[in-house]
Amino acid sequence: MPPGRKRASAHVFTSEDAEHERADEAKYTTYYCKFCGQHVMTSTCDDLSALPRRRTDGALMLDLAKHPTRILAALDAEVVAVRGRDGTYEKRQRARCGTTPVGYRDASRGANARADEKGVFYIHKGALSAFDYEKDHGASAGEGIGDDAPPPPCIIAGAGGATQIDLEISQRAATHAVTKISASCVFVDVIGPAHACDGELVEFLARVLGLRLAQMSLLRGHKQTSRTLLAKGTSPRAAHAALRSALEGERVRASKIAKGMT
CATH class of the missing domain: 3.30.1200.10 (YggU-like)
Structure with a gap:
């Protein structure tokens, strides 16, 4: 990580009832970084390939209201402005596994907005896998x-x-x-x-x-x-x-x- 760069670790958990989550643990799927194998996310979504894709960059759109999710990837502390094909800009807060970008969230409300708010988490194509050979x-x-x-x-x-x-x-x-x-x-x-x-x-x-x-x-x-x-x-x-x-x-x-x- 470059000197002086700050990063906020985000442990995202959208379920409001921990006891209910434990009871439904079998319904959750664990996802790993496809590049290093680290645990990145656990979600009730059992098939990422079935998620809709964003037209702008092909990112998978995970609806956190529909799929309770815990995200262990680190969120960058800073918000970046990304220019789209139509020339407009959007604010993103990137999620990383180590130094590898795995996704991002809409940061239009700033980097201090709760990452577990009912919104959309965007996952880069090919970044995550439910398969971990060793485990x-x-x-x-x-x-x-x-x-x-x-x-x-x-x-x-x-x-x-x-x-x-x-x-x-x-x-x-x-x-x-x-x-x-x-x-x-x-x-x-x-x-x-x-x-x-x-x-x-x-x-x-x-x-x-x-x-x-x-x-x-x-x-x-x-x-x-x-x-x-x-x-x-x-x-x-x-x-x-x-x-x-x-x-x-x-x-x-x-x-x-x-x-x-x-």
Whole structure:
């Protein structure tokens, strides 16, 4: 955060009856930042994709009167004026997860207005996900992950029958390995540098997925360490199972190494 910049932490809870909220806890859906996995929001809205979108910027419009919501994202203390396509300005108070913007609220009444007033919370497209691999399937606790675990949003059916897998690579590692599966990407260690690892990355993933090299193609992402794999001959669920198996194998290997060093 830049020096001198102030930020107000907003814990938004629109239910007026805490006891009633606890009784209806099962009706709430937890949402995480798609980029870092932190808990950002809990809401009675169980499907963000069904929310209406704002014409100006495509943001999802969450009606807080209709969907009681607790928002844990930090609200910027300052209000900013944003110019729309029609040339008019609107005042916004941005909500962030760390330094990542995840949404905003209408700040026409100033930054001191209660964030839990019955209004609209605007969520940036693609900022939140209800999927958290570690928490939902107990991987962080070392528990087994069921075969019925659904593929995360980073493993989807792509064009032409291919399965699309979003990757984040960690370069100059000791060995090739799948190290984590999150909502936003599959984390993979590679031995070489990021700018020259595509060949070894495809070969490693071909072994993991049980596919031929000709069935796979790799696209570079918006940054040096991001890639998108297009794999033909496998479904999102089968690819997820194969990657999950590789992840479990890596954890077992790392555990054995750690025990051998003690």
